[in-house]
Amino acid sequence: MSDARLESLRALLPELRLLVEPADLEHYGRDWTRRWTPAPMAVALPASVEDVQAIVCWANAKGVGIVPSGGRTGLSGGAVAANGELVLSLERMHKVLAFDAVDRTLTVQAGIPLQRVQETAREHGLQYPVDFASRGSCSIGGNIATNAGGIRVVRYGNTREWVAGVKLVTGSGELMELGRGLVKDSSGYDLRHLAIASEGTLGIIVEATLKLTDPPSPSNVMLLALPSFEALMQVFAAFRARLQLQAFEFLTDVALKHVLAHGEPPPFEQAHPYYVVTEFASDEASEAEVLAAFGQCLEQGLVSDGVISASDAQAAQLWRLREAITESLARYVPYKNDVSVRISAMPAFLAETQALLGREYPQLEVVWFGHIGDGNLHINILKPDAMAQDAFVADCERVTKLLAQVLEAHGGSISAEHGIGLVKKPYLSCTRSAAEIAAMRGIKAALDPNGIMNPGKLFDA
Amino acid sequence: MSDARLESLRALLPELRLLVEPADLEHYGRDWTRRWTPAPMAVALPASVEDVQAIVCWANAKGVGIVPSGGRTGLSGGAVAANGELVLSLERMHKVLAFDAVDRTLTVQAGIPLQRVQETAREHGLQYPVDFASRGSCSIGGNIATNAGGIRVVRYGNTREWVAGVKLVTGSGELMELGRGLVKDSSGYDLRHLAIASEGTLGIIVEATLKLTDPPSPSNVMLLALPSFEALMQVFAAFRARLQLQAFEFLTDVALKHVLAHGEPPPFEQAHPYYVVTEFASDEASEAEVLAAFGQCLEQGLVSDGVISASDAQAAQLWRLREAITESLARYVPYKNDVSVRISAMPAFLAETQALLGREYPQLEVVWFGHIGDGNLHINILKPDAMAQDAFVADCERVTKLLAQVLEAHGGSISAEHGIGLVKKPYLSCTRSAAEIAAMRGIKAALDPNGIMNPGKLFDA
Structure with missing residues (x-):
């Protein structure tokens, strides 16, 4: 590539890792959606916040759009670069920067995968409770940029609840330290919450301070078979009234059929139209409540069958029935x-x-x-x-x-x-x-005046 | 008042309650700060969202600043009207609009006092857990506009965590329904979180949908006497390591002296330099942990004395020692x-x-x-x-x-x-x-282009 703009970036940051091979452009130019043809001008892999700021300043000067890039596991095309943008991958910025036992926070670079955050929290005897199937590939920066939810939201809330601080390089190249780990701060507009779920359209999340919590108590998983769609909300109400649910996930017969075809063993002898995977504490009181809820639903004809995990391995196996859906469907x-x-x-x-x-x-x-x-x-x-x-x-x-x-x-x-x-x-x-959309446009203009951040995503500026 | 602008407002909204008597202007023109001389042009008490929108449109046309007004218990002058602004009091908009048992939410008009929200939640067997001493006078709209904290934050977080939805009339008169009670919504910038803590500078909060939670388990209160300031954080760490704390409040000897002079009975025979009021579940396990933590702190010389509530009345009495501080100091x-x-x-x-x-x-x-x-x-x-x-x-x-x-x-x-x-x-x-301040100015311009909302508060636009 002999693009003069790229040459000027190389001159500005001679140490910057910059990829321009077609295979790299394709790999980094798309996410788990497969609808757009990747066509970035190049892929930059900065190693520091200063590099990110320098790249943003360069992009402003040259009128180049930037697509921030984490694990590219997104399903809405938020990380797609199909129009000559520069992909800015956080892949090399994946360090744990600090753990604070008093604040119960973990400060990380944005490119770290979710799973490493979870593991690091566990090593410190704590828990980072946001969780979903792409944990091994997705990055925490991407989680924050989409306010990722997942399978524990019913108990722990979305990513938003677990972000005590964010470092954001805005579209105008300013480094903002938002939230800064404070429990209480009523000093004007909460730009941290604005950065969360902004999908890279306001700036690039380069670091995050995440809240941790007590590790989960040991839990059991139950798979329920339901005879009808109408029963679903009633079963949910019956279980929620008796238990602190850690998860309450639903799938159809058709979903299970694909998972089984993908190689998982069938959970029941016969098929049922609908299934629920739920998780709850494995203490005696909870188990009694689960059995009571199950009995009540059975009596009312709201469930037809059920199985409770007897071991961690079986719990993991039951979870696979829910978690393997996305990969079992990928080929379609x-x-x-x-x-x-x-x-x-x-x-x-x-x-x-x-x-x-x-x-x-x-x-x-x-x-x-x-x-x-x-x-x-x-x-x-x-x-x-x-x-x-x-x-x-x-x-x-x-x-x-x-x-x-x-x-x-x-x-x-x-x-x-x-x-x-x-x-x-x-x-x-x-x-x-x-x-609201007009207000969003105005807000984008305040943080990204030249519209270089993830152009065309979310709305047309 | 023969102000032509007021006449035009009267003509626009003949039913609008509008106060112009000097005593009213003084009463509604100030908050619990007493530093500024109230001087609003008038006080409007709308009865509906439509009235609020009409007032905002009028204010834009006439170039009148609006000061949104709740219980005026604020301590930063956010509700002061000292420069000919129109005070827009939400006082008449104080209804409970809806309770939803499935969503566990309470929808209220913004002028409702915090205490009525707490009571209504209790009537439905649930809890609205944000709490502080001005609960009887402050309004939920004001709580949201300042992201009020209080005495339960250590357990439940700030007001922000409990707002599932907000209706905001922006500075340009648009009615926005933000959040709308959804647990999950990743559809662009979270303007709900932007409205929270915006101190009336972006618009007027007219309604809120509040999250409710399980009622608190029965609790005990303990008052600790500390010999030194240095001991404070160590005592906190010792208690937090063993217990789910509902509150952990600190006061000095001087603070207690004022509370006692105000009429509360002394908690200990002799005075101590520092005190802590803490609250925790009154179950057997928690009480054992409290005694263990207390014993440990006593042994290490971190506490000198302590008393645990033996009844709800005594718990309330111990809380008074902390909660009465502000009123005992008011005369100074x-x-x-x-x-x-x-x-x-x-x-x-x-x-x-x-x-x-x-x-x-x-x-x-x-x-x-x-x-x-x-x-x-x-x-x-x-x-x-x-x-x-x-x-x-x-x-x-x-x-x-x-x-x-x-x-x-x-x-x-x-x-x-x-x-x-x-x-x-x-x-x-x-x-x-x-x-950040520049970004805030840009955001304000997007929602309040003519700068009529609470002018001069937070920053100069």
Whole structure:
């Protein structure tokens, strides 16, 4: 590449690792969505905050867009670089910087994978409780940039709750230390919360101070078989009324079928239409409550079968039935919806959505699963092998427009935890008002005046 | 008042309650600070969101500043109207709008007092856990606008954690429904968190959806007597290591002296230099841990005496020793500092601050108390009767400048929970960087383009 702009970056930062090989551009230019053709100008792998700031200043001067890049496990195209942007990968900035036992915080560089954060917390006798299946690949910076949720939200909340501080290099190249680990700080607008879920459109998260908590008490996992969709919210209510739930995850028969085809052993002798994976403390009192809840649901015909883990290995095995869904579907290049409503709005929303999808996707396989305890549903539409990708996506987009209207009517969100990125951008206005989007544009202009940060993501500036 | 602007407001909203009597202007034009002379143009008491929007549109057209007004219990001058502004009181908008048992939320109008929120939650078998001494007078809107903290933060966090949704009428008159009770929503910038702690400078909070939680388990209160300031953080560490603390509050001998003079009975036969009020579950396991922690501290010479509540009445009595401080000091028109640092930074910060205040206030009485478990200290300087108010404030401001430097060196905040308002404005730049303040100005411009919302508070636009 003989791009004069790149030459000027090399001259500015001779030590900067800069990749320009086609294979690298392809690898770093896309995320787990596979809808866009990667076409970044180059990939920069800075090793320090100062390098990041210098790159941002250069990008402002040269009018180059920057796509911040973590583990690129995103599902909304937020890390896609398809228009000659510079990918700024945090991959080399993956250190644990500090642990503080008094504050119970862990300070890390943004490129560290979630799993290493979890492991480091455990080494200190504590827990970082945000968790989801891509833990080994995703980066904490990306988790924060999308306010990642996952399988423990019903108990511990989203990533947002666990961020005590963020260092952000803004679109204008300023380094802001936001939050700074303070429990209490009422000194003006909370820019830390603004950085969280901003999807790289305001700046680059370079460091984070994460809150840790007590390690979880030993837990058991239960798999429930449900005869009907209508039973789902009632089972949730029955269990939640008796127990502090650590997780309450739902999947359909179709989802389980793919997981079993992927190699997991079947949990029950016969198939059931719906399943729930739930987790709770393994103390005596909790187990008694679980059995009582199960008995009550069985009596009312809300569950048809159930199994409780008798060992950690079996607990892990039951979790695999839920966690392996995404990878078992990957070969179908599914079109993904990630939607949420208030928990109280779930029954009506579920009924309406089930009817909508049955009506609109008569020929397509629809795989449902999700975090019922958070009001969050994942709806995956599988592409038939014979169908062209473009025609498939076009059909899914047509239905997503209808789904967005249902969501709007129920006060829901078009993106519960994946972010808006490129995939959900056409539907943002069903979830956020015109005034809110206008305010977001104004806020972006304040932090990224030249619009160089992740251009085209979330909204058009 | 024959102000033509007011006449136009009357014409626009003939039903609007509008106060213009001098006594009303004085009453509604100030908060618990007594430093500014109230001088609003009038006081509007709208009864609906539509009225609030209409008033904001009028204010934009006429170039009138609006001061949103809740219970006016603030300590930073955030609700002061001293420059011909229109006070917009939420006093008449004090209804409970909805309770949702499934979502565990309570939706209220912003003018409702905190205590009524707490009581309503209790009536539904749940808890709204934010709490502080002004609960009967302060409004939930004001709590949100300052991200109020209080005495339960060590256990439950600040107001921010309990706000599932906010309706905000922005400075441009738009009604935004932010958060909307969703557990998960990753659809762009979190404007709800931006509204929280914005001190009325972005818009008027007109409604809130609050999260509720399980009622607290029965608790006991313990009062500890400490021989030295240095012991404080060690006692905190010893108790926190063994117990889930509900509160951990600190006060000095001087603070207790004022409370006793105010009529409370003395807790111990003799006086001690420092005291701690702590609260914890009253189950057997917790009580055993408390006794163990107390024994350990006694052995190490970190505590000299202690008393555990034997009844709810005694628990309330022990709490009064902490909660009555502010009212017992009121007659001295104290100058208040409300500062925070990371908990780990407390020992060094406390030592340095104690030395600073001893050096700079040799003739003035300094009353310390605070929420040690959150890294939050309140430092009240009492005005000698013989000293003129202006000279007193000037002397305190001189020392606050030095204190702000100490805070800056320790990564602390000039306002932990009172907000910046007018009182802390000169010191904002010790806590927030120039780039952050510039970003805040840009954000304000996006939501309040004409700068009519609480002008002059927080920063000069």
